[in-house]
Amino acid sequence: MADTITDLTETEAQAQAEAFRAGRDERAIAAAKETRTPTVVVDDVHIVYKVHGASAGKGSATSALSRLISRKRSPAITEVHAVRGVSFTAYKGEAIGLIGSNGSGKSTLLSAIAGLLPTEKGGIYTNGQPSLLGVNAALMDDLTGERNVVLGCLAMGMSPAQVKERYQGIVDFSGINEKGEFINLPMRTYSSGMAARLRFSIAAAKTHDVLLIDEALSTGDQAFQRRSEARIRELRKEAGTVFLVSHNNNAIRDTCERTIWIETGKLIMDGPTDEVVGMYERGERP
C-alpha cells in the first residue's frame, strides 16, 4: 500500500497532480451523465446544536443530586441551526472538496455524515461506515506513537498479523521517524503537525468506503501534503469516496474534481472544482 507512495519524488507527485487536473471539469461533467453508484446521500438535512446555557460547572453532591432528580436542565437552551437543508449525492470514486468560511457548517456536516451528530430533519444514507479524520481527533495522547499505530489499526478491525505487516509502512509514510526515534515517545510530545501526520497515516492504512478529512492535512508540511494527496487519489481508485475540507484551495484543486461550497449552513454551489473554487476565490455568487 503506502510503500509505493513513499518512493514517489516531489516532481513525480507534481506531475501526477498536473495530469490529474488537465481537462478534469469536462470529464467530471461527462461522467455525471453515466450511471454511477452512490455512496453518500444527504437528503435535505438540518442539524441543530442545543447549547445548555451556563449550566455547566460541577456543583456539590447535593446540587448534583437535586439536578438529577428534578431532571431539570438549565432553562436557557440556545439553539444553533448549523446546517439548513443541504442535499447532495456523492458517488463511488469521487473526491469532493468542501469549502466555505469559518463557521459555515463544514465540520458539522462531516460529523453528521460520520454518524456522530443526529439530524434534526432529513436523512443521511451511506455505504458502509464512513471514517472521519478531524484536526483534533486525538488518539491516545499519553501513549507512544507506536502504541497508537498498533491500537488504531486493531480498532479499525485489522488482525494482529495485518498490523505487524503494515506497521513499518505506516511509520514510514508518516515520516515521524525522519528526525529521530519519535515513534517511541508519547504522542503528547508531538507537534500538532506530527500528530496529524501520524493519525492520517493510520487511517489511510485501511481502505475506506467513505473517508472524511476535516482540515487534518493542513498542519502537515509540503512533502507530507504531496504524499497524502497521492494517497487520497489511490484511495479513490480503490473505489472509495473522499471528502476533503481544507482552507488551502490549491490542495482542493489538486485532489478533488468536484467541490461543494456551503455558507451559513446552506449549499451555495455544487459542481466542478475549478469552476466552484474560482467563484469562491473571486467572491462571486452564482
Next chain:
Amino acid sequence: MSTVSEPVNLSLPGGVDTGLTPKQLADKYGLTVSGARPGLFAYTKQLWGRRHFIMAFATARLVAQYTTAKMGQVWQVVTPLLNCAVFYLVFGVMLKNRDIPEYIPWLCTGVFIFQFSQSAIQSGTGAISYNLGLIRALHFPRACVPIAFTVIQLQQLLISMVVLIAILLGFQIPVGPTWLLVIPALLFQSLFNTGLALIMARIGAKTSDVSQLMPFILRTWMYVSGVMYSIAGSVHTWNPVAQFIMRVNPASVYMELIRHSLMPQIYDKHKYAKYQVLPPHIWALAIGWGVVMFVIGYVFFWKAEEEYGRG
C-alpha cells in the same frame, strides 16, 4: 471556464437512475442510515472481532498508568492496605468487632473484593467521557472501552490476590482445596462487574453529574455490604425483608463466598464460639448476579451505541 454558464450539478444521478429522488436512490443501492446501531447479534460479532483491540488497549492503559505515576504499581496495593489498617483501628479496635474469628485476614479479603467491584464502577463511569478522542476518531463497537477497563481491573486484582495470599499465610491460615473455589467466584464477580461497568458507562456518558455522586453511593454501598462487620451477626434481629435485602446484596455475596473459600474453618461452630454463617443459596446468588447483570448491562449499553461520542 470563466463563462458563467448554467451551473452544472454533479449531484444528480445520471444514466438509468436519472430522475430518482435522493431517498429512492439510497434505497435502490442499499445505503443505510449513517451511524445506525447494528443488531445485537451483529454487534456481538463485531465485538468478538475486536478482541485483540480490547486486550491491547487494556495492556497499553495499564502500562501508561504505571509509567506516569512513579509509584503507580505500589499504590495499587498500598491503598487497600491503608484502608485495611484504618478499618481495623475503627471497627476492630474501637468498635470491638475483633471477636470475628481471624478478623484481620477476614477484613482484608473483604476490602480487596469490594475494591474489585468498586474500581470497575469507577472506571466504567468515566470510560466513554475520558476516551472521547478515540471514540470520535475511529469506528469500533463502543463496548470495547468499558470491557477493556474491566480487563484492567482483573489484571490489577491478580496483583491484589498475591498480596492477600501473603497476608493469609502470614496469619497462618491453612491452604486447602476450597481455595480453588476462589477462581469461579471471581469469574462470576468479573461478569457482574462488567455488566455494572457497561451500565455506568452509558449513564456516565450522558450525565456528568453522576461522577459527582459516585463517591457517596460507593461509600454507602461499602458500609451496608459488611466489609468490616459481619452481616449475619448484625441482621438476625431485623425484619425479614431487611434481612433478605442485606443478604442478596451482590457485594456481600461475593465477599462472603470468597471468605468462605479461603477460610472455611471460621464457619465451623465447633471451633469458634462466634462462628460465621454462610447465607443460603449463595452460589446460586453469585451465578445469578453475574449472568443477569452482564446481560442487562450489555443490552443496556448496546441500546445507546449510536449516541456515544455525540454532543
